[in-house]
Amino acid sequence: MIGVGILGAGGIAERAMVEPARTVDGVEVVRIGARDPERARAFAERLDLPAWGDYDAVFSDPRVDLVYLALPPIVHAEWATRALEAGKHVLCEKPLSANGTTAAAIADTADASGRRAFVGFHYRLHPFIAELLATIGSGILGDIQRVAVDFSIPHFVVKPGNIRLDGDLAGGAVMDVGCYAVDLLRAAWGEPEVVAASARTYDADPRIDLQTDADLRLPGGVPASVRASFLGDDAGAMEVRVDGRAASLVATSVIVPQWGATLTVTSPDGAVVRELAVDPAENSYSRQLEHLRDVLSTGADSILDARRAVGTMRAVDAIYRAAGLQPR
Known part of the structure; x- marks a missing residue:
């Protein structure tokens, strides 16, 4: 126990x-x-x-x-x-x-x-993310041309008084949802290079980014864009799009797959090559706990290990610097 x-x-x-x-x-x-x-x-x-x-x-x-x-x-x-x-x-x-x-x-x-x-x-332990990463690595998309990640929280969620808007508490959109995007890119392709970034800041605390858009370069020179935002539309977005020469992939609800994640792969002529929808009974937080129980019991390696996560935070720091903001 x-x-x-x-x-x-x-x-x-x-x-x-x-x-x-x-x-x-x-x-x-x-x-x-x-x-x-x-x-x-x-x-x-x-x-x-x-x-x-x-x-x-x-x-x-x-x-x-x-x-x-x-x-x-x-x-x-x-x-x-x-x-x-x-x-x-x-x-x-x-x-x-x-x-x-x-x-x-x-x-x-x-x-x-x-x-x-x-x-x-927690999202990394959901079977949907394993399928997403396996699909990206399978070669079905052909040579990858571009990756776009949009993790935008609906505009009415993060309001004044929320700790995510407090610079003293290390708030900000990249800290909140952007770190998921960086973690996913690293899991799928390896270490990204930050090329450029721009941020829309919070009037009440200019240290806080309400929205940051970053351009990154993945291993092999593949361009990637990341949007992390508290200013999304009413539906918000947790979407990843990967365009390859042979097919394109769109995945939704990536951060919390149990909220109805879908994965669709289409060919250039619009034909659906692969579709996947999530069983909402699969809970990422439960899978995370099962994983931690097992690795603590056996001493096995973990994809949640702090040493690996250091790289994600260094990339987050680089995005903030590129946007003209200070790391937290």
Whole structure:
């Protein structure tokens, strides 16, 4: 049994850890911790969790094997380090940390402590993403000509007061949804080079990008565009398009496949070569927990490993610099 302790009593903790843990054998949430213990108590009582307290109560609980950081990325390095040094494994809610430097510090501390650190790119564990990556790598598209990623949150979702609009908490569109795009590009093609970027910033905090458009170059010289946005239309977008000489691929709902992801491959004459739709019963957060249970039990490698995620944060830093903004 993997005992999980949570730092942070927000909605993501319930959605990404408490609910899926109830469907996965061998994983149990044993304690919730918050800066305000009373908030943790209310969270525990509402969700019928066995124990609550402050952050130190999580670190000192011998039943806790894995600490999940459901906290803003600006504090991930501090609390991940403390958890690792307390002998716990760590899962950081994405992104791994505020920037490439602090992300590397988490990976270094994990190595030094003999514990594991992971980033919560849950989507990577969904079978749909495995199919997407396999299709891209299969050769069915022919020589890749261009890749376009549009991860845009509907304009009415991220409003004033949201932590994603707070520069002190390492907010911004690239930090929130753009990191998924970078992670996916790295998984499919390898390390991208940032060519150029432009950002539309938030009037109330110019450190925050409401929308960033970046041009990247993938290995082999393939051009890629990435849009990360809080200004999407009413439907938003979680779309990846890959144009090859032999066929084109469009995938939707990539970040959260269980929301109705589809994959369509069409030939130049418009004929459908391949179609795939997701079973909504497949939950990416549950698959993530199953994966972590297994790798912690066996010592196997993980695609969520913090060391790999450092590269994603370094690419995020490069996008911000290219857009004239500072890394977080």
